[in-house]
Amino acid sequence: MLSCRHLIGQLRYASNNSVRSITAKILDQRYIELRPANDERPLKFPSIWLRDNCQCSECFHGATRARKSHWERGPLSHAAAQAVHFDEHRQQLVINWQDAHNSSYDLEWLQQRDFSPEARQRYLSEVYKPTMQLWGKSQFGEVTREFHYADVMAQDAVLCAWLEALAVQGFALLREAPNDVQVARQLAERIGYIKRTTYGDVFEVKSKPNAGNYAYLMTPLPMHTDMPYYEYKAGINILHTLVQSESPGGANTMTDGFFVAQRLREEFPKYYDLLRSVPVNWYDIGHDGDAGKPFHSLWRGPVICLDVDGQFARINQNTTKRDSRFTVPLELVVDWYEAYDKFLQLVQEESVQFKTRAGDVFVFNNLRMLHGRTAYEDSPQNKRHLVGAYVDWDIIYSKLRTLMFPNAKD
Structure with a gap:
């Protein structure tokens, strides 16, 4: 995607x-x-x-940017061209169809929809989604991006750069957020819409009696992604540190799951194929707090998920939420565990550790980053307290495109 340093009005194409x-x-x-x-x-x-893409008013509704359909089955029987010519004055392709319909297409419009490999890739990387930068432990320092909370909230250019960092590097740190439990919500609403889950729209991470989630204990939190038991898994996790533990623990741990998946694909292809293809049952059963509504969430998917282009799309890993029911053929189980063990070994090898301070907001791609926490101890005078919220990637990408291409017509 084009850089957010300049809020570019429209996509660049090789045309004049x-x-x-x-x-x-x-x-x-x-x-x-x-x-x-x-x-x-x-x-x-x-x-x-x-x-199919005739732009005349009979076929296309300009105000809603929607194709009008007058075919019960489709355009195939209407697709034969009788005559074509290029109008140099208007710079338009003009087609006379055999059913007596006429169409015209601006040259620039056609160039933006060129079927060449280069044009298709340009659209995928500049408009659809930015190209991700995968990173390992040794690259952590060079990929870390920091922003000021007030700047993200007040300046569209900084908001755009922050969202771009989340899309490309997978995480970012915001500094100097106010001591306000609404910070996570305000950031989510700055992007668009908060994602509500069984734990509410905003959730607190602190030690709780009768904890309904393993994160609410003071014990070490293993490396994981949140909510693998959701088919529509939360896109980013916003974690605002209100109070940090004064004990030696409470540090964040993180690994780029897509980088680990890439290492597996290159170094251990058999293990990679197993983790990409064998579905795992993920679950969450309980209630959030004494007054919370009960829930019983289940989703079945592999550890490594790919999109339609064969690119990494989602990592599922949460030891505390992996169901004992493993609904796969018996002969796959032992091999899968061997692959899973190698995956976790690489996750630990590539993990980084840092400790946020009060006023920091740690935001990361929950489809990609595995995160955890070292054990800590509360005291009567110091109780570790974070407030979190989620936003879906559909909302984030939409916001990023409106910032990048405010004049886009279609």
Whole structure:
């Protein structure tokens, strides 16, 4: 994605506004080709795609940016082009279809939708999602990004840079937040909408009697991701330190789970394939506090999840929330445990440790980062107290795009 240092109004493309001489022709009744006179690479578009994306008022509702559908099945039977030409004055491709419909497409609009590998990748990395920077323990210092809470709340450019850091490096630290239990909520609402879970919309992390979650104990908290038992898992975790423990413990631990997954793929491919393919049952049963509503959350998914492009999308790991029910074929179990053991070994090898202080807000990608905590001890005068909130990545990416491309039309 383009840098947030300049709040760029629209995506850059390899095009210009000068009048261009272009020849348009039909290829095999399946494609339309635009060939520039200066021997630049031609643009080639499927006829069916052009028919499906006609921009005329009969086919496209401009105010809502929505395609109008007049086909019961689809555009396939209407996709044959009868004649094409390029209007140099308007810089438009004009198509006369065999059903007597006419369409025109601006050259810039077509260039932004070029089917070449370079154009497709540019869109995926500059608009869809920023390219992640995976990192190990030795790179922690160089990838750490810090921001001031007040600047994030007041300046869109800083907000954009903070969200970009979360998307690229996977975590960031905010400094000098006020001593206010509403900080986590205010940050979530600065992005967009807070995510409500069975633990509420804002949750407190401190030692509690009759704890309903392992995080509410003073014992060491193993490296994990939150809520692997949710199909729609929380995107980022916002943890505001109100009171830090004065004991030697209470330090944060963290590992880039995607970096570990990459190491597994390269160094231990058999283990990687098992953790990518074998589903695990994750669960959470109980209630949050004496008055909380009971819950029984279950989701079944592998430790390493990929997206439709084969990229890392989600890490599931939470030893305290891994169900004893393992609904996989018997012969897979021992091999899976061997792979899982190697994964946890690499997680520990690549883990970093740091201790936040009062006024710090530690924010991280909960789909990617494994986090934990060292054991600590409360005293009557010093009780460790954090306040947290979640925001989904759909909301974060949406906010980031509105900041990056405020003038985007479609």
